[in-house]
Amino acid sequence: MNIVIVGGGMVGMTLAHLLRQRGFEPTIIERMSAGHYFPRGYMLGFQGYEPLEEVGVYDEVKDAGRPIAPRPGEPPVAVAVRFGALIEALQRDLPMENELTVTSLKEDKLGRFTGVVCETTPSEILGIKTIDGAGALGESAEDRPASRPQGTFEFDADLIVACDGTRSPVREMAGLSAEIDPLPEAAIGFGSTTPADESFAMAYMSDGGHIGMLSWHEGAAGWRSCDKVGAEAALAPGVDALKEMWTRLLPASESALEGVTSIDQFRYSELSLLRTPEWWKPGVVLVGDSCHFFGPETGISSGIGLGDAHALAEAIRQNPEDADAACHAYETWRAPVVRPYEANDPGRQRIMVAGQVEPTPEERWPPA
Numbered sequence: 001m002n003i004v005i006v007g008g009g010m011v012g013m014t015l016a017h018l019l020r021q022r023g024f025e026p027t028i029i030e031r032m033s034a035g036h037y038f039p040r041g042y043m044l045g046f047q048g049y050e051p052l053e054e055v056g057v058y059d060e061v062k063d064a065g066r067p068i069a070p071r072p073g074e075p076p077v078a079v080a081v082r083f084g085a086l087i088e089a090l091q092r093d094l095p096m097e098n099e100l101t102v103t104s105l106k107e108d109k110l111g112r113f114t115g116v117v118c119e120t121t122p123s124e125i126l127g128i129k130t131i132d133g134a135g136a137l138g139e140s141a142e143d144r145p146a147s148r149p150q151g152t153f154e155f156d157a158d159l160i161v162a163c164d165g166t167r168s169p170v171r172e173m174a175g176l177s178a179e180i181d182p183l184p185e186a187a188i189g190f191g192s193t194t195p196a197d198e199s200f201a202m203a204y205m206s207d208g209g210h211i212g213m214l215s216w217h218e219g220a221a222g223w224r225s226c227d228k229v230g231a232e233a234a235l236a237p238g239v240d241a242l243k244e245m246w247t248r249l250l251p252a253s254e255s256a257l258e259g260v261t262s263i264d265q266f267r268y269s270e271l272s273l274l275r276t277p278e279w280w281k282p283g284v285v286l287v288g289d290s291c292h293f294f295g296p297e298t299g300i301s302s303g304i305g306l307g308d309a310h311a312l313a314e315a316i317r318q319n320p321e322d323a324d325a326a327c328h329a330y331e332t333w334r335a336p337v338v339r340p341y342e343a344n345d346p347g348r349q350r351i352m353v354a355g356q357v358e359p360t361p362e363e364r365w366p367p368a
Ligand SMILES: Cc1cc2nc3c(=O)[nH]c(=O)nc-3n(C[C@H](O)[C@H](O)[C@H](O)COP(=O)(O)OP(=O)(O)OC[C@H]3O[C@@H](n4cnc5c(N)ncnc54)[C@H](O)[C@@H]3O)c2cc1C
Pocket: 006, 007, 008, 009, 010, 011, 012, 029, 030, 031, 032, 040, 041, 042, 043, 044, 045, 100, 101, 102, 103, 163, 164, 165, 166, 169, 170, 287, 288, 289, 290, 299, 300, 301, 302, 303, 305
């Protein structure tokens, strides 16, 4: 089977390794340059262990990180690790078509998708980078010359796998719908170059909102839900007020906050949950974030995506001549895993009761 994977993020790369181990030679098309990723911390949940073990990178990632909820004689529930430890391990020895952006899909007369058309990625997109490489959250852009000559390129495929993230251009081009449900609250996050004493801490607040902290060896990050007031109003109280609030509501984050000195290390965002009613059409299948995205405090989005990659690789191995049969098997195996997580997402529960419960004055952000 001729397979084109669109997106060389963690799910696309994991799928590519698992397919190569099964005798296939997929083409990965990635819009960014070779070796690119946004540096940050990352929580690898247990759902992602098996696929990474099979790829052969789990031990390396686990050893580079800190265990979360370690259990004697058992693997930890999750691992807090530098994001690059996983991405660099997956990028190793993996051929990829970099600096190409998929712009349209090829379709035959019967409506089957048969390939992708790509353009060289514009230099201003290649230049997007983080302000602070050690885990802060801001982004900036600068022109970065493309190493690939400008042009249009085509790749034929029996199966196009959309591993192109939550906004998934491939999903849209294929006409697969997405249900995007904005969360009723916003989020503020911080990035710090100082690790905390503990690898993880989280608390729920009285209105069902949450505050948490993740710390890997090289840094830490925090997040909390807050009123949907826009970035300016949410960050207006300033660095000291934000640090005071964080330490008061989540004392375990105190040592992480020592490395926070600038308001640029905070970021305000408004997040949405994402689910897709259908996961494939003849010639195209959704995997990872293109297929589903969960609430921020679940910490499961990537682990579920890695599990998708595992299931799809095995479905293709079992149906090497029939892409539709492989997609059908993939959906049959994964729906009983993924759909319950979607239904039980705590963010979805908050959407249902939004406006019914007020936070206490001490928890409210920004303060009244
Ligand atoms: C700040 C932040 C923190 C997070 N923390 C955690 C965490 O701790 N634990 C966890 O489990 N999950 C976490 N997540 C979610 C996790 O990062 C994602 O679930 C995971 O990265 C999904 O991988 P993916 O490969 O499906 O998609 P992505 O990582 O989004 O990769 C998509 C790739 O497709 C490429 N692409 C997009 N469009 C095109 C195109 N047209 N042509 C070619 N290439 C294209 C992109 O450049 C990108 O490389 C976090 C997310 C964010 C934003």
